[in-house]
Amino acid sequence: MKLFTFKGGVHPSENKVQTENEAIQTFDAPKMVHVALLQHIGAPLNALVKPGDRVLKGQKIADSEAFMSAPVHSPVSGVVKKIEFLPFPLSGKVNTIIIENDGEEELAELKTIKDWKSAPKEDLLAMIREKGIVGVGGACFPTHIKLNPPKDVTIDTLVMNGAECEPYLNADNRLMLEDPKSIIEGIKIIMHILGVKNAKIGIENNKPEAIASMIKASEGDNGIEVCPLKTQYPQGGEKQLIKAILDREVPSGKLPSAVGVVVQNTATAALVYDGIVNGMPLIEKVVTISGKAIKKPMNLKVRIGTMFKDMLDYAGVEREEVDKLVMGGPMMGMAQHTEDVPVVKGTSGLLALTTAETNPCKAKNCILCGKCIGACPMGLEPLMYAKLAKFNQWEEMGKYKLMDCISCGSCAYICPSNRPLTEAINIGKAKLRTMARK
Amino acid sequence: MAKLLKMGPSPHVRTSETVEKVMYDVIIALLPALLMAVYVFGIQALTTTLIAVGTCMATEGIMQKIMGKDIEVKDGSAVITGILFAFVVPVTMAYWIIIVGSAVSILLGKMLFGGLGHNIFNPALVGRAFVQASWPVAITTFVLDGQAGPTMLDAMKRGLDGTLVAAGNPYMNALLGKMGGCIGETSALGLLLGGAYLIYKGQVNWKVPAIIIGTVGVGAFLFGGDPIMHMLSGGLFLGAFFMATDMVTSPYTEKGQMIFAFGIGALVTLIRFKGGYPEGMAYSILIMNGVVPLINKYTKPKLFGGVAK
Numbered sequence: 001m002k003l004f005t006f007k008g009g010v011h012p013s014e015n016k017v018q019t020e021n022e023a024i025q026t027f028d029a030p031k032m033v034h035v036a037l038l039q040h041i042g043a044p045l046n047a048l049v050k051p052g053d054r055v056l057k058g059q060k061i062a063d064s065e066a067f068m069s070a071p072v073h074s075p076v077s078g079v080v081k082k083i084e085f086l087p088f089p090l091s092g093k094v095n096t097i098i099i100e101n102d103g104e105e106e107l108a109e110l111k112t113i114k115d116w117k118s119a120p121k122e123d124l125l126a127m128i129r130e131k132g133i134v135g136v137g138g139a140c141f142p143t144h145i146k147l148n149p150p151k152d153v154t155i156d157t158l159v160m161n162g163a164e165c166e167p168y169l170n171a172d173n174r175l176m177l178e179d180p181k182s183i184i185e186g187i188k189i190i191m192h193i194l195g196v197k198n199a200k201i202g203i204e205n206n207k208p209e210a211i212a213s214m215i216k217a218s219e220g221d222n223g224i225e226v227c228p229l230k231t232q233y234p235q236g237g238e239k240q241l242i243k244a245i246l247d248r249e250v251p252s253g254k255l256p257s258a259v260g261v262v263v264q265n266t267a268t269a270a271l272v273y274d275g276i277v278n279g280m281p282l283i284e285k286v287v288t289i290s291g292k293a294i295k296k297p298m299n300l301k302v303r304i305g306t307m308f309k310d311m312l313d314y315a316g317v318e319r320e321e322v323d324k325l326v327m328g329g330p331m332m333g334m335a336q337h338t339e340d341v342p343v344v345k346g347t348s349g350l351l352a353l354t355t356a357e358t359n360p361c362k363a364k365n366c367i368l369c370g371k372c373i374g375a376c377p378m379g380l381e382p383l384m385y386a387k388l389a390k391f392n393q394w395e396e397m398g399k400y401k402l403m404d405c406i407s408c409g410s411c412a413y414i415c416p417s418n419r420p421l422t423e424a425i426n427i428g429k430a431k432l433r434t435m436a437r438k
Numbered sequence: 439m440a441k442l443l444k445m446g447p448s449p450h451v452r453t454s455e456t457v458e459k460v461m462y463d464v465i466i467a468l469l470p471a472l473l474m475a476v477y478v479f480g481i482q483a484l485t486t487t488l489i490a491v492g493t494c495m496a497t498e499g500i501m502q503k504i505m506g507k508d509i510e511v512k513d514g515s516a517v518i519t520g521i522l523f524a525f526v527v528p529v530t531m532a533y534w535i536i537i538v539g540s541a542v543s544i545l546l547g548k549m550l551f552g553g554l555g556h557n558i559f560n561p562a563l564v565g566r567a568f569v570q571a572s573w574p575v576a577i578t579t580f581v582l583d584g585q586a587g588p589t590m591l592d593a594m595k596r597g598l599d600g601t602l603v604a605a606g607n608p609y610m611n612a613l614l615g616k617m618g619g620c621i622g623e624t625s626a627l628g629l630l631l632g633g634a635y636l637i638y639k640g641q642v643n644w645k646v647p648a649i650i651i652g653t654v655g656v657g658a659f660l661f662g663g664d665p666i667m668h669m670l671s672g673g674l675f676l677g678a679f680f681m682a683t684d685m686v687t688s689p690y691t692e693k694g695q696m697i698f699a700f701g702i703g704a705l706v707t708l709i710r711f712k713g714g715y716p717e718g719m720a721y722s723i724l725i726m727n728g729v730v731p732l733i734n735k736y737t738k739p740k741l742f743g744g745v746a747k
Contacts, residue, residue: 330451365555370690409449
C-alpha cells in the first residue's frame with residue numbers, strides 16, 4: 001500500500017492502544033453545565049440569556065457580531081443559574097453561563113436543510129454558522145469562514161484530516177469507525193459548498209480499522225478517496241497533510257487555499273451533517289480520556305460544559321500520580337492548572353500524565369546535535385530560537401522565519417538537552433505580533 | 439478547589455534520549471578500539487587512557503566550580519575528551535605530558551569557551567595540537583614491540599617499503615592496528631566496530647565517515663599513493679567516526695555535515711601528499727571546525743513553502 005508522508009517530524013510513543021478498542025460511551029449530561037463564551041479563535045460571545053431564564057437543549061444562548069465567531073447553544077434543558085467570570089481550559093478566565101440541567105432533554109425547535117443538494121451555498125454556510133460549528137481538530141476555526149475562501153482563489157480539492165497524529169487520542173479514530181456514514185455525508189455537503197469534485201481523506205496507518213471503515217463507507221463515491229498516511233507526527237498539520245497527499249507546498253505565510261485546498265477535520269464533517277440534516281448544533285464532543293494516571297482509559301461522548309473533574313472521576317484517576325493534566329494531545333495540548341474547567345468545542349482529549357510519561361529533565365546546554373532541525377517539518381532551525389530569545393533578539397528570530405513555525409513541538413520533543421524551545425517560540429511569536437501591530 | 443496542577447508549554451512528553459545517553463553511546467563505541475590498543479600496545483594503553491580521563495573529569499569539575507556552574511562531569515563529555523586525547527598520542531608518552539595535555543584539552547578546548555556545547559574546536563584535538571607544539575618529539579616517537587620505528591604513513595611519505603614497519607601482511611596489520619602509531623588510531627577494525635554501533639544507534643550519519651574516508655581514498659589514488667593503505671592508516675578512522683561526527687563542533691544540517699566531511703578528506707589528502715606532516719587528520723578537523731559557522735550559514739535547511747528568490 002502506498003503511504004503518503006512529508007519530510008521531518010518525529011515519532012513519539014503512540015499510546016493509542018489504551019483506548020483504540022474502546023467504543024464511544026455516552027456520558028450523561030451533568031447536573032450543572034458550564035458553557036464558556038469563548039470556544040474558538042476570535043471574539044468572546046455575548047450572552048443572549050440571563051439568570052433565571054429557562055433554556056432548551058440546542059437553544060442558542062450566546063453569539064457575537066464579530067466576523068470571526070460562532071454561537072454557542074445550551075447542551076441541556078434547564079435554568080440559567082449564573083453568568084460568571086470563570087477559568088476555562090484555553091487560559092485565563094472568560095464569561096461562563098452556568099445552567100442547571102432539569103434532565104428533561106427538552107429540545108429547542110431545530111431548523112434543518114434536508115434537501116441540501118438543491119440549497120444555495122449561502123444558506124448552507126449560514127446554517128453551519130447558526131449551528132455553532134467550528135473545526136474540532138484543535139484550532140477551532142469557525143467552519144463557515146473556512147468553507148468560504150476568498151473569491152480570487154480556485155479550490156479544487158477538499159482534504160479531510162483523519163490523521164489524528166497526536167499520541168493517545170482516539171476520538172476521531174473511533175468516530176470514523178463507528179459513524180463513517182455521517183462523516184461521508186458531511187464531506188459531500190462540504191464538497192457541494194466548495195463546488196469541488198475531489199475529496200481526499202488522510203488517515204494514519206496505525207488506524208487500519210478506521211481506514212477500512214472509511215473506504216467501505218465511501219464506496220461508490222468516485223470523488224472521495226481514502227489516503228493511508230505514514231504514522232508520523234505532525235502528519236495532521238494542514239500544510240504537512242496537503243504536502244503528503246497532494247504533494248503541494250503551501251507557500252510561506254499563505255493559507256491552504258493558495259494551492260487550491262481546504263482542509264477539514266473528519267469529526268467536523270460529521271458535525272456539518274448533523275447540523276444541516278438533523279438540525280443539531282455543536283453541543284457534544286467525543287473526548288479521549290487517557291494517560292497512565294487514568295484507571296479506565298476511554299472514549300467518552302460528553303456535553304460541552306461538562307467539568308473535567310466529573311470526567312476524571314468517571315474514568316477513575318490516581319490524583320497523586322498526575323504530573324500534568326492536559327487538554328488535547330501531549331504534543332500540542334494545553335496543560336491545565338485545575339480540574340475545575342469545562343469541556344469546550346475543541347476538547348479532543350483529557351490526559352492525566354504521570355512523570356514516567358512526561359519524562360521531565362533538567363535543561364542543559366545545546367550540543368548543536370541538529371536533531372531539532374531534522375525534526376522540524378517546516379524546515380526551520382529551532383535551536384536558534386532558544387539562543388536568540390535568551391538575548392531578547394526578537395527581530396532576529398523573525399529573520400529565522402519564526403512566524404512559519406506551526407508550534408507542533410517536534411523540536412522540543414526530540415531535544416536531548418531539553419532546551420526550552422517552545423517557550424522561546426511562544427514568547428518570540430507574541431513579541432513579533434506586538435511589534436507588527438505597532 | 440482542588441490542588442493547582444503543574445503547568446508548562448507543550449509538548450508534554452519528550453524523548454527518552456538525553457545528552458548523557460548520547461555521550462555514553464559514544465563511550466561504548468570507543469571501547470573496541472581501546473581493547474585493540476591494549477592487545478597491541480599492552481596494559482599501558484589502558485593506564486594512559488584512564489589517566490587522561492581522570493584528568494579531564496577533574497579539570498572540568500574544578501573549572502565548573504570556579505565558574506560557578508553546575509558540576510556536570512558525569513554527563514560523559516569529559517570522559518570522551520579524555521579517551522580521545524589518549525587515543526591521539528603515542529603509548530610511550532610520559533604521564534606528566536598526558537596530564538598536561540588532557541587538562542589543556544578541557545581548559546582551552548572547552549571550558550574557556552563556556553563548556554559543553556559552546557566550544558568551537560574538538561577539545562581533544564586542541565590538547566593534541568598543544569602537545570604537538572610543545573613536545574614535538576614525544577608525540578612522534580612510536581614504539582611497537584619495544585622497537586622505535588616510523589609509522590606506516592611516515593614510511594610511505596619517505597618512500598620506504600611498507601613491510602619495514604612491521605612484519606606480516608601490511609593491510610592486515612593496519613586493520614588490526616599491529617603497527618606503530620597513536621594508542622587509539624591504529625586499529626581500523628576496532629574503530630569500525632564502534633562506528634557501526636553509533637550509526638546503528640542513530641548518533642552518527644554514516645555519510646560523514648564515508649565521505650571522509652572515500653575522499654582520502656580517491657585523493658591517494660589521484661596522487662599516486664596506495665588508496666587502501668591510506669584509508670586504513672593514521673588517524674583517519676578515528677577522526678572520521680569519532681571527531682568529525684562530534685555534534686558540537688560539526689555543522690548541524692546534513693548538507694553542512696557532508697561539505698564538512700569532504701573538506702576534511704580533501705585537507706587530509708593535501709597535507710599527506712603535499713604538506714610537511716605525514717599525517718593531517720588532527721589539523722584538517724581543527725581547520726574545518728573553524729569553518730563550521732560559515733558552513734552553517736550557507737547550508738540552512740529549505741524552508742517549507744519557501745519562495746525561491
